[in-house]
Amino acid sequence: MAIIVYGFGMSGNCWKVSTILRLTGHAFTWIETDSNAGRTRTPEFLALNPNGKVPTVVLDDGTVLTESGAILLHFAEGSPWLPAPGLARTRVMEWLFFEQYSHEPYIAVARNIVTYLRRKDAEIERVRQCWERGAQALDVMERRLAAHPFLTDAGPTVADIALVAYTQAAEEGGFDLAKWPGVRAWAARMLVLPGITPLPRAA
Template identity: 45%
Template sequence: MKVYGDTLSGNCYKVKLILALLGIEHQWQHVDILNGETQTPEFLAINPNGKVPTVLLDDGRILSESNAILGYVADGTNLIPDDRFLKASVYQWLFFEQYSHEPFIAVRRFIQQYQGMPPQRVEEYHSLQAGGIKALSIMENALKTNDYLVGEKLTIADIALYGYTHVADEGGFNLADYPAIQAWCKRISEQTGYVPMRS
């Protein structure tokens, strides 16, 4: 398996993390997003959408979209519940991550951490705060009563949301306001095989 990605991207880090947790051998091909490497003719031939992560499977097929990759890699493992409702709950969190979390947490982090807060994006940056706080508050409430997002076992829902949540401070969110999230982050970082975003 060959993974095209930039590990400082939370979406790419999710893939790096799940492969490490499951002990799956792979080749990592660094793709520099900021230098436009996802828009080269060579990369667009692999993924016409010009985004990472993108995975080249052993059989030559290509898979993109981080949460789809998580589902593929985790299929048949204990990271996806067998119970029908719990499995649907995992998917619910995956959709939440992409539509109610990532557009606020990740985008603010990108503007602050990688673009250095350009004047033309300051207003947008501030407009994203409320959505990010709402997403973190929903997670906080869920984690007050459970060790993980779906029951008491780590699933791909946790991996998906950990990607950008554990570095939310880089987008101006104070994780000290969310003790249950902090405890959850610690539990994930103590998993066998865990690798940090920055190694």
């Protein structure tokens, strides 16, 4: 029995998981689970992950893994995608927490409301807040990426995978990456690395 990934195809958080599994040579079965349609809040799914979120991974011994950042780290351990403990690893951790607290809640949420739920007009106040805070997150990334090829000095790591997950589709949330040229060049650099397949865009 292979690894099972409960994931939603449009989700950058789920894309992180399929990407690290491919990069580290793990076979997996993907079970499409549409969180926008309530499929992560069913009693069956909540029994698997009480927090009701994708991605959720089931290993071949039945062990369940949750939280995209933790799953990235789990499979990257011992690979070139995660530096050894010490300052180099701490730099990766800073970006992983930055992504979940200061980036994803604005850039991913704007994209979902605007392009997938199609509720931009109905939720314009929330979208405006996402634009403001998301721009701040992109500013922080630009300060680093204007002068460096990757987010940390360790070459491409799970930090870059985590941040490019939603940055690559930021325009679907109304962000124009031309304003952040270092970020845009970095995203392009990441998405042509061997083994990385870009997130599909809305039809």
